[in-house]
Amino acid sequence: MNISEIITSYKEELGPDITLVAISKTKPVSDILEAYNAGQRIFGENKIQEMTEKWEALPKDIQWHMVGHVQTNKVKYMAPFVSLIHAVDSLKLLKEINKEAIKNNRSIDCLLQIKIAEEDSKFGISVEEAREILHSETYSKFTNVKVTGLMGMATFTNDMVQVKNEFEYLKTNFDTLQKKYPELKILSMGMSSDYKTAINCGSNMVRIGSSIFGERNTH
Numbered sequence: 363m364n365i366s367e368i369i370t371s372y373k374e375e376l377g378p379d380i381t382l383v384a385i386s387k388t389k390p391v392s393d394i395l396e397a398y399n400a401g402q403r404i405f406g407e408n409k410i411q412e413m414t415e416k417w418e419a420l421p422k423d424i425q426w427h428m429v430g431h432v433q434t435n436k437v438k439y440m441a442p443f444v445s446l447i448h449a450v451d452s453l454k455l456l457k458e459i460n461k462e463a464i465k466n467n468r469s470i471d472c473l474l475q476i477k478i479a480e481e482d483s484k485f486g487i488s489v490e491e492a493r494e495i496l497h498s499e500t501y502s503k504f505t506n507v508k509v510t511g512l513m514g515m516a517t518f519t520n521d522m523v524q525v526k527n528e529f530e531y532l533k534t535n536f537d538t539l540q541k542k543y544p545e546l547k548i549l550s551m552g553m554s555s556d557y558k559t560a561i562n563c564g565s566n567m568v569r570i571g572s573s574i575f576g577e578r579n580t581h
């Protein structure tokens with residue numbers, strides 16, 4: 363199948379309630395346009411500079427999601443256009459996003475990345491830290507940044523029981539937090555290799571790269 367056919371089949375499979383973020387990192391603008399022409403409008407990147415270059419080159423009705431780790435000093439480059447930042451892991455970063463959003467006269471939606479994987483390499487904070495952020499007076503005073511959900515990445519393993527346990531853990535905590543903070547609506551979990559498990563565990567946003575655009579050489 364080509365990119366366009368793959369997009370169409372994912373749209374059918376996911377239906378209206380699960381959002382597909384097409385992860386286009388390292389892939390050329392021509393690939394993104396092919397997906398765009400098949401109706402895809404949400405793309406995800408993990409490097410701010412690469413995302414900014416693609417934003418400049420591509421149609422302006424694309425919604426750009428930053429799914430990678432964000433350095434505070436680079437927020438300013440994406441603040442004019444980013445649609446959702448998936449991997450927020452501190453109050454300090456939220457503060458910077460709020461500041462840059464104000465400068466651009468817009469509001470920026472963010473997800474808190476919760477560490478659910480075993481590996482040390484995965485970024486993210488604990489559920490307890492997420493609760494502290496949402497509860498804090500500092501956060502309540504931010505006018506132009508809004509936490510709209512949670513994101514998690516499962517351990518990179520073939521053991522789908524473990525993956526399922528990690529996703530279920532996040533879903534359970536998402537549900538608990540949502541009762542107190544109804545503005546939490548997005549649960550971003552699931553990639554090419556584990557999106558089916560993620561959906562079974564209650565994900566409503568999947569981030570799929572290699573099974574749409576093919577394997578990447580790097581990352």
Ligand SMILES: *Cc1c(COP(=O)(O)O)cnc(C)c1O
Nearest residue numbers: 385408429553554569570571572
């Ligand atoms: C690269 C990436 C993905 C997509 O991974 P695939 O295995 O190619 O589907 C999803 N989420 C994040 C945070 C990524 O960096």
